Amino acid sequence: MADSEMIMTGAEMVLKALAEHGVKHVFGYPGGAVLPIYDEFFQQDKVKHILVRHEQGATHMAEGYARSNGKCGVALATSGPGATNCVTGLMDALADSIPMVLFTGQVPTHLIGSDAFQECDTVGITRPCTKQNWLVKDVNDLARIIHEAFYVATTGRPGPVVVDIPKDVQFAKGTYTPKDGVIIKSYQPQTKPDAKAIEAAIAMIASAKKPVLYTGGGVINSGPKASKLLREFVELTGIPITSTLMGLGAYPASGKEWLGMLGMHGTYEANMAMHDCDVMINVGARFDDRITGRLDAFSPHSRKIHIDIDPSSINKVVRAHVPVIADVAAALEAMIAAWKAHKHGLDHAVLKAWKAEIQKWKDVDCLKYRQSKDVIMPQYAVQRLYELTKNRETYITTEVGQHQMWAAQFYRFEEPNRWMTSGGLGTMGYGLPAAVGVQAAHPKALVVDIAGDASVQMTMQEFSTAIQYNLPIKIMILNNHYMGMVRQWQQLLHGNRMSESYSDSLPDFVKLAEAMGGQGVHCDKPADLDSAIMKMIETPGPVIFNCEVANLANCFPMIPSGKAHNEMLLGADITDEEVGTAIDAKGKQLV
């Protein structure tokens, strides 16, 4: 390309770089400090801009987009309030390791520091909630920085980054740097495992009597190949497998060795297997507190192998006997090769005894709940949704709370990248905009946000975005007229005093959907549930399904705060008194 073709304005560089990185969708909202970039959007058709209603929505859409197709999500906001509105989405992406590039406009360089209109210290505010961020002061640095931003966001442990571009830099002309050859000397994440670590891991697994695989979001982040390799490794070894909330779908729920999700609202069999195992193989998970329960009683008899791409995850909360720093796919590939070359392998009789033990825990049927003829049980609603959508290409997002846990427990994921939920940060209001992002990435697929009545109101306005772009998302609200998880904790911890956790003055969700230009569906009887779900699915365009469920149902099984994996509360026949006394004084102080 002639040199003169590489001379362009900063705003042109942004669009050129987006095209060079294969970006198809940008979720954004215009404002004074990004007008030059918006002017460029107007004059091209390679990158589609999706206009959101609030910048937080843009960030969650970018997250949903990224999680459902493995590409980098891209969002765009103006300076000041535009940037600050993105903070929640950035932190959410950081907590869940989601690749995202956020572009923000900034006041012109000569006004920075003058408390100008819509000025804020964007790089200062976003520093702790990004993997890296940049303020671009010279247009000649802009293209290189954008390439670095994409590289940092998508490699190593993925995460969000921010590129803050002052308005004068968007107008200024400079030289565009192509993306090839841009490297960051100080940033070279290790992806290939150490051969000795793999050898030690395989030897440890081969000597196990009660092995368990504990997998996490790292498997999903590593790409579809990692899920394939994980399935192959399980098939090869016959080791029982559980997953965190973030890792659902990496191993199919119909798989022979599947134990269900583990952790606070995980299954009894998964948590008991974790507690009693002698070798734990952590693949791309981070021993989060929702997983471990009480740490000093966490899996007390096991030796632990920990595969993680981020060295700071190793030994952060739980000591790893064999740390493997690597990308999950690379580590699994090496482990499969080493396993095949290994002479002995697991003792089948011993493994069979371990599985018999696990079967006893499975027989407890921990997800059992009391069915009702009069009201829709929320668990039942998710079960029916699963049965009626399992043969379609379905993507599920959620908000945060009881409905999220029921979705995780009762929707059975067979493939990776089909499940988008806010795990680490626990952001209410994530699911609706995330669904918009997923639908943009998969226009033909069925995208359902399993929502709660409280959460969904936090980012309700993005339903309008779905209408504008005819993104036919389906919002299934499990409406119990409560912030259910808040209420559950008040019942557990605070003498059943339900302080401010009742959802008063709820909108008529059907009318709300119609007012915004979509369709509404309502159902409050178990007998009508299937037809209501089918109506939601078959109605064209965005739909809100107000599914009235049992108001006081609680989410079980549960590891109460401050308790260990083998001290789970089971749900089916629990009394109010047992709920009220489940957590002791020490546990009450925890979150």
Next chain:
Amino acid sequence: MNAHQQATGSAYFIDTTKKVVETHTLAVVAANQPGVLARIIGLFAGRGYNIDSLTVSETEHEKHVSRFTIVTSGTASVVAQIKAQLDRMVLVHSVEDLTVQGNFLARELAMVKVSGQGDKRVEALRLADAFRARVVDASTESFVFELTGKPDKVDQFISLMVPLGLVEVARTGVAAISRGPDAMKI
């Protein structure tokens, strides 16, 4: 089996055993770019780590790198976490724990202002000489001494100056480097 070895950092960590707090001197080489200092300090503030001393300056202009010397304290697992968190930063080239390597030099510079007259003034000058502190400013009723040495030597000198009319101290914080022929990898 894990409990006694764990770092704090989980909501479920209930530990009653006492843990030994160690002081470590870290050398950190980072790209000399805007925000890198803020990011490093933010890490310590945000995760509740201690900074006993932090010094930073550009060390190689052509390579655009700065070197930080950070003196921090914590249990062994906290210090390990600090190093891992620093090392994973995009702009950090390398992190070395000089305390673990052993055999390193740590120096700091102090300027110490002592005001007074008569015997105390004479005694201050005599002690300064014993500590090899230089007089960098003098008036009929004051001295400014410049002293370089290990932090505890500086501490000791300052405490000796207190009864002799110490009025002001400026210290640089610690700069540290390993002994021997090997250089830190970048």
